[in-house]
Amino acid sequence: MKHLTVALQKVAIQTDSDWWLEWIDLIGPVLGALLFAFVIAAFVIVFFIPMLERADWIASGDEQDAIEILRELYARGEIDEEEFERRESFLRNRER
Template structure:
């Protein structure tokens, strides 16, 4: 499982876990006209679902932006000569092949 999926599952789990106290106790202000946001008032369950979706979207966008900004691919450019040197160092090509390709790349 990718790190991204694990972090998304963690965010969603934390978001859902944070709504449990509101669901468990509808509350009362003395005249029973209004409880917590998810139980009383005009929004009912739709308001709670909308809140979960809203914060889930905010967290998902934040995670996506953070991963894009910290990705190794950002700004990573490798020169062809560097790749050729790495292949030679690993033993994938011999010295003659290295010299021939190096000359082709240089002009």
Template sequence: MVKTLSTLSLAQSGNSYGYHMMDGWGGWFMGPVMMLLVFGLLILGVVLVLRALGIGDGGRGNSSQDRALEILKERFARGEIDEEEFRNRRKHLWN
């Protein structure tokens, strides 16, 4: 019994961490890199979902409504519609 315990203690002595520092995906170096990559992908996913829902568009407002107003202004500038029709359609766009 004494011989077995002394053999076990000798087997466990020394630097056992030397080999394990470089195992897996690079050990100490790749761990933080992978963590940053995962967090970056999660943040990117949240941003894309919010933009798809129209939340957090940077204060640009409704882009389809803005485009419709631009078309209306172009038609008025070309003379396709008169001022009364321009004002009437613009009023309907904002409601």
């Protein structure tokens, strides 16, 4: 009977000292899921947001800036009046 009592005490001590292993078993998957979510979020931030910003910038296509640049080219004499009017007409028609 004494051996049984000692054996039960050892099991109780071992179980009490390994309580943290149960927490690791619970916390491990949670930390893994958080790490996975962090990696996905970082991927989106690094790759997709800059792509969307570039797409918005390209899609906005500020025609007024293009016309101003065209006027500067004409004012510097880099294009003649006919070329200016042709390009300006193209830009204004593209707005519609």
